[in-house]
Amino acid sequence: MNVKMRFIIFSIACTFLQVSHQSPISHWNLLPHIVVVDVDGTLGHLPLRCLESPEEFTRGDDGIGDIVWMKNGVKDAQTGNLYLVQLEESLGGGNYSCHSKDGSLLNHTVVLIQEIESQKKILVNSDQDYLRCSAQNFSGEFACSWTWHRSRVGNVAFIKALRVSNDSEAQCSVDASGQHWTCSSGQSNISCSVDSSGHGILCADQQHCPYAEERARIHVTVYLRSKHFLVENYSQHFYLSEIVKPGKVRISKVNTTMIKWSYPSSWSSPFSYFPLSFQIAQLRGRCKKCSNPCTDSKATKTVMVNSPDICQFEVKHKTKAVCIRAKDAFCNSQWSEWSHYSLKEDEKNGRQNKK
Structure with a gap:
């Protein structure tokens, strides 16, 4: 050599x-x-x-x-x-x-x-969580969202969604677009897509049965990368019953003293099997500068109603507006967003139509 x-x-x-x-x-x-x-x-x-x-x-x-x-x-x-x-x-x-x-x-x-143990984060902590997940019903579909830090905006690098977190047989893959992911195992088959805003994912558990009891939580882990090639992972685990949040109810007027509302169109049916509880707030005072009159105004009376179908309610005298929201009757889950209905505005429109 x-x-x-x-x-x-x-x-x-x-x-x-x-x-x-x-x-x-x-x-x-x-x-x-x-x-x-x-x-x-x-x-x-x-x-x-x-x-x-x-x-x-x-x-x-x-x-x-x-x-x-x-x-x-x-x-x-x-x-x-x-x-x-x-x-x-x-x-x-x-x-x-x-x-x-x-x-x-x-x-x-x-x-x-x-x-390792970095103090900086790609995401902003909102409502005590970096990753926020919710479902509009019990179909098996759910969404998770996040808020990027303004100086560390990036994109999704990997998504893992399973019914059991340590399922060694699970296989996760991504399509050619890099936007649609599928994780399959003996426990579940969950597909997720990155939404158009890049601030969340839409997922569906293809094997979920809405009429059966959930035996295992869904474990979601999202790997996010910044434009500087930094990567962080954020996780959430939940039953659908823990994150379900109904859509907004629809309110209409029956007569001068009666209103009615119906279940959100996105809610699971039959309603007798998936009942909702409703909270009704009656507003008498005007709130000109309120960004949301249902939360900024003081209600004169708030009542709770349980009903498996279209509901009716007699409002009190001099009530200017009504706010209604809903939540699952059996689970301690989230309330829907308030639906606002102005009785005074409805009367005004009715008088104009008669002229």
Whole structure:
């Protein structure tokens, strides 16, 4: 073995010793070609390999030469089959690609950085939760939403939704658009799509039966990545009965003293099996500057009504408006948004129609 070859072997050995010394880094594959690196703020390196069998590439007779690396589309000084990603604090994430000298793409890897115990967050904590989930009925469909931090807006990197959190047989996949995800197992088959705003997901448990008791909670984990290649995961677990929130009720007038309302069109049927409780607030005072008269005004009388079908209620004398909201009669879940109906405005419109 000549001196030059020994020097090369010695240099390679030193490089790997240095990497192992500086990089007690855990990393794992989120998806094919996407690697997540857990960092604690210390200096380190992550080795990337372009080709598993570089000998086939170097022995080719097409004359395309050495392997060239690019980071986020910009040519890098490092060349060869092995590339060392430099990691310092939260820096080092990016889209790394290797090419032949003629520009042909050979391989690529997206490196995402997950900061351990970071104080900064991609999302804003709203209502004591980063991830907020709700369902309009018991069909198996639900939605989860979040609020991006204004300086760290990004997109969805991975979605995992299962009835059992540690189901080892579960398989999660994404379609070519990167917007529709499916997680299948023996316990459930849940599909999720990123909504058009990029601030939430819409999901459906395809195996859910609305008439049967839920035996396991749904576990949702969303991995979100920022434009700076930072990734964070946020989770929620729940029964549908815990997050169900009916839509707004529909109110109309029967006569001068009577109003009626009906179940939300999105609510599960039959209503006798899925009954709602209703809260009725009668308003006498005017509230000109109220952004929401149902919450900003003081009600003269509030009553609770349970009914399995279309409901009627006699309002008190001099009542100006009525507000009604609904919730599941059997579960301690969320109230719907208030529905507002102005009796005075209705009378005014009636007089104008007579003229």
